[in-house]
Amino acid sequence: MTDTAGTQQSSVPVPPSDAAIASLLDSLDISAESNVIGVLQAIQDRLGYLPPPALADLSRRMRIPLSRIWGVVSFYAQFYTEPRGRHTVRVCRGTACHVKGAGRVLDAVQRELDIEEGEMTPDLMFQLETVACLGTCFLAPAMMIDNQYFGKLTPQSVQSILRSFRAEHA
């Protein structure tokens, strides 16, 4: 494989094959009685998102219309139907963070990653999101990268946090 091919491959996420989806769903022991949200959370935990073919397959297995599953998926903020960056940056926009300058922090994150809220960096490294409240108001303004919290942020510190995170996880 040439270098160019390698680069290309890493910049385009490969959707899971139908067979991979089927075996995942097999392992979840799905029946008509299963809890839709629980199953969707399980699928997303494994795949990082909910590929539409998986939803179609799920609809068949649970014997409920695909429209109902889409209804649930599109209702909740935490379900994604498109692939996402490997690490999720969640910038808190809660009240306490807001009054302490979360807007500027978000601007700084967007500038540093060169993406908007809801987007993924081209190298698939980061997914940028905002969240209503992380419940860590004493850290305001705060953000999380995956399950790790960062608090008392400034536009300057955000830059160095993201750069060192990228260096550590490259």
Added chain:
Amino acid sequence: MKRLESVSDLKALKRDLASAPKPDATIRVCSTGCRALGALDVCDALEAEITKRNLAGRVRVARVGCHGLCAGAVAVVIDPEGFFYQGVTAADAADIIETTVLGGEVIDRLCRSVDGAPVPLQKDIPFYKHQMRRVLRNCGVVDPTRLEDAIGRGAYGAAAEALTSKTPERVIEEVTASGLRGRGGAGFPTGRKWQFARRAPGDEKYIICNADEGDPGAFMDRALLEGDPHLVIEGMIVGAFAIGAARGVIYVRAEYPIAIEHTEIALVQAREAGLLGDNILGTGLDFRIEIRKGAGAFVCGEETALIASVEGERGMPRPRPPFPATSGLYSRPTNINNVETWANVPRVLELGAEAYAEVGTEGSKGTKIFALAGKVNNTGLVEVPMGTTLREIVFEIGGGIPRGRRFKAAQMGGPSGGCVPARYLDLAIDYDSVKEIGAIMGSGGLVVMDEATCMVDIARFFTEFCQKESCGKCLPCRVGTKRMLEILERICRGQGEMEDIDRLVELGEMIQEASLCGLGQTAPNPVLSTIRHFRDEYEAHIKEKRCPSHACEALAPVSCASACPAHVNVPEYVALIAEGRFAGALEVVRRRNPFPSVCGRACHHPCELFCRRGDLDDPVAIRTLKRFLCDQEDEVPEPPLRWRGRRHGRVAVIGSGPAGLTAAYFLALAGRDVTVFEALDVVGGMLAVAIPKYRLPSDVLEHDIAYIRRAGVHIVTGRRINSLRELRDEGFDAIFLATGAHQGGSLGVPGQDLEGVLDALAFLRQVCLGELTQMKGRVVVIGGGNSAIDSARAALRLGADPVTILYRRTADEMPATRDEIEDAALEGVQFLFLNTVQAVHGDGRVRAVTCIKMELGNADESGRRRPIPVPGSEHTIETDWVIAAVGQYPDLKFVADDDRVIVSGGRLQIDSATLRTDGGDVFAGGDVVTGDPVTVRAEGPHVFAGGDAVTGPATIIDAIAAGQRAAMAIDRFLGGKGELPLDHGWAAPCKPDEAEAARPRHRVEALPLFKRKGSFEEVIGGYSRGDACAEARRCLRCDLE
């Protein structure tokens, strides 16, 4: 753990745990909230140190839940002594083991300090002293992942007792009698709710723990599940027994990974120990709990939406009735309570209903946990009795507002709640009192807001939140919140209209009435409550296109420049200082303010109060930088913008204070022929005759005045204008009245006319003019403003001793500048707070004053506590002088006979009728705001007024701003454009280097105390070139964002 087959097994286990050998020391590290700041590294480092020193078994590291004082993260408590350490890092581990655990010594640097002294013991810290930690009793004490820890502290004891010795009815009776109300928001009585579910027909019933804590700003449920999950489980067991439910669900937000983890562990442990599952403790009760993770929808906090979500559906609410108590989860009778409510249940049974209800108010019993956040020093979790005042929570427990800013309001109840303004600081908080003033208790989120928080922006923020979270089922909420948001966004951009306020109220009330569920019914609350309490802020955005809190991006893009009344382009000139371009920097200042030397010393610098850098460490020393620029300028330069021709229009300015001279300066730059008339022989108004030289040396003032003269301003001294007609006859086309407020207020008590009773302004004038050079004996200064401080410090320098300031409130309420008060105290001025004068005694000459002590009552409109005389507390102080600094008023006798000039309340009044009808052509265009009371014409088409004569005593920079606006209005009146010179575009657009920006604020030298007595030498020093450039590089350059 071995399965507990009976209640006696549980009791035996508790006994065994109590008698088990205890470690010599237990180090309790908050490993939940503090994880964000490296708590787990601290634990690892401590454990490594313990292993290294072979202390395993003797010293235990407990990974506990939240200690509450989140501002002190990483927070650590060391038992048995109860030391509280804050800001602990892994690097402190060895020291903690060596010094404290082994040596028994306190490490001062890790202690929380109160008034500069370290407070080692947790129970002595004010944050804890004023709390009643009932529900949070074990939070921060037990390791939430160890059931033994919880049982050792009494967990499951109340449930075991209820299951064996009480009937379900009895339990419900007790919960009802305790007065416990739902802690999730609405405050519905818990006992009654349980009764409904118990009486509902059906064999299969459910109970749900609502842990979908979605209110931004609330985190007590998270802390309880993270720090003491067994307490919540125990409450649910009691509820299951009372209601007759066999299954329970904990519905928790997916955003709370640690809460989920700890709850899952606790459930497994409880099952294994026989505390959940079949035949709990051999009592025959079967009860299982499962966890359901939310998937991110605020509306799921509403009970019917939550039930839909637990069932795996979209979380949309449905109309009630039927209520969940009769038809809830899977259409079975269901009882929902939130985490904090469940956590209160074991406490009700442990204490007994009566003892539980002893705490609280008439309608709200027990304690309430508040999540204290926002602009407050001690952020964290606070548990207080119902009925505690906001002042106690924010100031005594919360430690007040950072940066010396003023408390503006507290937002209670998140997006469904409202704000509680300063005048309710002394209101006893409970469900009902809060509701009365338009807020709600909600789940207990309490976000503190200060003067830099814009209430319109807050309303916009919450409306945006509700709009995004609206599930879309019913139209009033879905569309109504959207329309409200659009209006609010418009107002925040400065594009609102006055009718918008009425539209918001109308829409809001309609949405409240017509929405299906609680989300919509409460969504307008933040808007309606901010309109109710802060209508003036809405109006400022709409009418004046101004954000009074300097927070709205569109109206205040750079907060320091916006906070400066004269709008000096601070980041521009600070950046030029960083580049070493000092002359250019000074020129930028002078394009808005002709008094850089004066303001570099005597300005109260609102710019620094709003400097964003201050949120990080200290604000940029903007005032000192400005002073540095002037210190660099040896000679008065030719103003580069000086007008070289001649233009139509002769303007007379009455008064040579900052307002008058500023107006004259800008008019001169615009080519107008300006003459300033000054009644005294000295130029400068208050600057020359009220500010003592140790604060503002004469040559400094003269430097600025010389510059203004070089700009083309002609100043006539020693000429008092007795009537406006005089000037009209001399051919002036426009007149600007800027006569200031030079008359002192009188004490209004018997004996006020005795010899030796001085008016502060008259006294300061004599001192400034060198007419009074010494003062012997004792001096009492009455008042709390800057004139009082100036008088006291001046008297001290003249030789008076002792000098005592008598003020009717306390230091906290003093209007004088903080550093002036501190300097006065340092120099030996004594303060007698909470005292007011009743009479002055003497025969011919003053000999004593009679005072009465005061106490502070409830908050006034501004939130300051009202002084109330204490009957019978009169006492006498002997003194040789009394200086009254109790108010300043304009002397407007010269316009008294001019009936077209309106004088009211002792101030020059604006003619609002003129303003409304034909004010438009005078004020149209430019950036002058229509309706600005300071520049409105006071009489006829050509008389303008501004400064203290209109506003009453204000600050130097306010007067400069008034002069600036007057100049623009007058220039437009004379046919000009009324524009100020360009003030930006020279500095390089460089963001600060991170290392440079990390530096602390550069300090300045002050004159040693021994040199201050008997001398009016300047007290505060300036910067060197190196310091100034480095300080300027601390600027975060918000203007580039």
